[in-house]
Amino acid sequence: MSERHITYDRIYNTVDRDNFDSLIEVDRYADRTDAFDSIISATVDHFWDPTDTRYVDFNSEPLDLTEQLIMPTDFCIELKTSVADKLDAQQKIRLANQNTRFILSSILHGEQGALSLSASLTQILRDPGAMEYAANQTREEARHVTGFTNYITTRWGTPLQSGSTIRSLLNEIVKSPAVYKKLIGMQMLIEGLAMGAFATIQRETHDPLLKRLIQFTMSDEAFHHKFGKIWADRTIPQLTEEEHEHVELWAAEAFQVLLFNLVNAEQKQEIYKEFDLDWQWVRSAVLEAFSEEDRRADMTNNTNIFRVLIKTLLKAGIITDRTRHVYQAWVDMDELAKEGDEVAGHDVAMAAMEELKLINGGRQKMGARFRTN
Numbered sequence: 135m136s137e138r139h140i141t142y143d144r145i146y147n148t149v150d151r152d153n154f155d156s157l158i159e160v161d162r163y164a165d166r167t168d169a170f171d172s173i174i175s176a177t178v179d180h181f182w183d184p185t186d187t188r189y190v191d192f193n194s195e196p197l198d199l200t201e202q203l204i205m206p207t208d209f210c211i212e213l214k215t216s217v218a219d220k221l222d223a224q225q226k227i228r229l230a231n232q233n234t235r236f237i238l239s240s241i242l243h244g245e246q247g248a249l250s251l252s253a254s255l256t257q258i259l260r261d262p263g264a265m266e267y268a269a270n271q272t273r274e275e276a277r278h279v280t281g282f283t284n285y286i287t288t289r290w291g292t293p294l295q296s297g298s299t300i301r302s303l304l305n306e307i308v309k310s311p312a313v314y315k316k317l318i319g320m321q322m323l324i325e326g327l328a329m330g331a332f333a334t335i336q337r338e339t340h341d342p343l344l345k346r347l348i349q350f351t352m353s354d355e356a357f358h359h360k361f362g363k364i365w366a367d368r369t370i371p372q373l374t375e376e377e378h379e380h381v382e383l384w385a386a387e388a389f390q391v392l393l394f395n396l397v398n399a400e401q402k403q404e405i406y407k408e409f410d411l412d413w414q415w416v417r418s419a420v421l422e423a424f425s426e427e428d429r430r431a432d433m434t435n436n437t438n439i440f441r442v443l444i445k446t447l448l449k450a451g452i453i454t455d456r457t458r459h460v461y462q463a464w465v466d467m468d469e470l471a472k473e474g475d476e477v478a479g480h481d482v483a484m485a486a487m488e489e490l491k492l493i494n495g496g497r498q499k500m501g502a503r504f505r506t507n
């Protein structure tokens with residue numbers, strides 16, 4: 135049941151990963167949707183290259199991480215608890231920056247998940263247009279992997295290990311043959327989390343280099359989000375009651391796992407060791423300092439990652455009365471329903487695209503000169 139295929143719109147038809155013969159059937163090639171053509175051709179407008187200093191120069195903004203914070207202290211939840219009483223000023227800076235390193239490492243692992251997942255879609259989608267979209271997304275996720283690797287290498291040398299929550303969700307959706315799981319899991323849950331996190335980080339960071347890297351990444355992610363929306367618009371209304379229930383329950387379960395585990399102390403135990411902090415003690419300090427009420431208050435911020443995620447699921451038509459209570463406990467669902475369906479960070483993504491058009495326009499002129507001379 136859990137690995138069944140739910141497609142409805144034929145553009146999401148899949149073939150078995152090893153069934154190459156079905157892809158070279160002569161009447162498959164022309165059976166191509168144009169639903170993604172505008173997203174595919176827009177890729178040229180938001181092209182960027184993390185190895186080219188005209189886009190991002192990783193050596194341009196040296197930072198002394200023993201003195202300077204990448205994110206405001208506010209961003210480090212532990213420092214708002216009794217953990218802070220155990221640390222001196224230098225250690226507080228170090229913990230805050232290590233916390234940022236953990237978040238950016240999780241984003242890097244998420245980008246690798248997105249790369250592997252979109253690559254897996256290119257192997258199972260039957261429609262040549264859908265396949266072309268997935269190939270394009272694969273290429274964009276690959277540059278995000280390079281971009282975040284370069285950033286983390288510049289600031290810290292190496293990324294931190296993936297926490298078990300993100301590791302198991304990524305494993306589940308990358309390996310699943312079920313296209314709905316891949317699309318809800320990646321395009322909605324993970325990309326929803328990422329857009330919320332990117333919007334917050336780019337707004338709050340003290341590091342201009344990180345701001346720039348994230349803005350360009352967001353210009354790509356906005357289109358990935360759009361692809362998920364096209365899938366939902368064409369699929370969710372067609373589901374039978376039983377299928378809708380199946381999809382909806384899976385989404386609610388994945389949401390809860392992320393909500394309760396994504397950034398808790400257990401996931402971050404690697405970073406506490408050097409401060410001689412026991413992760414279970416840190417966890418109880420955090421629980422003591424923050425009530426569910428604080429968490430709800432946090433979710434009124436429109437770039438809160440979980441709020442962005444709930445809105446994505448709600449606007450996709452996945453949430454009904456069956457699971458509404460799961461989300462209603464945290465956010466005002468009526469208020470969310472009234473909001474426009476633009477994803478958080480859309481304005482930043484569009485502004486980044488304008489800048490990319492200028493850089494890319496300059497490159498094209500140079501190319502033209504080379505050709506005529």
Ligand SMILES: [Fe+2]
Pocket residue numbers: 245248274275278355
């Ligand atoms: Fe990405």
Ligand SMILES: [Fe+2]
Pocket residue numbers: 248275325354355358
């Ligand atoms: Fe993406």
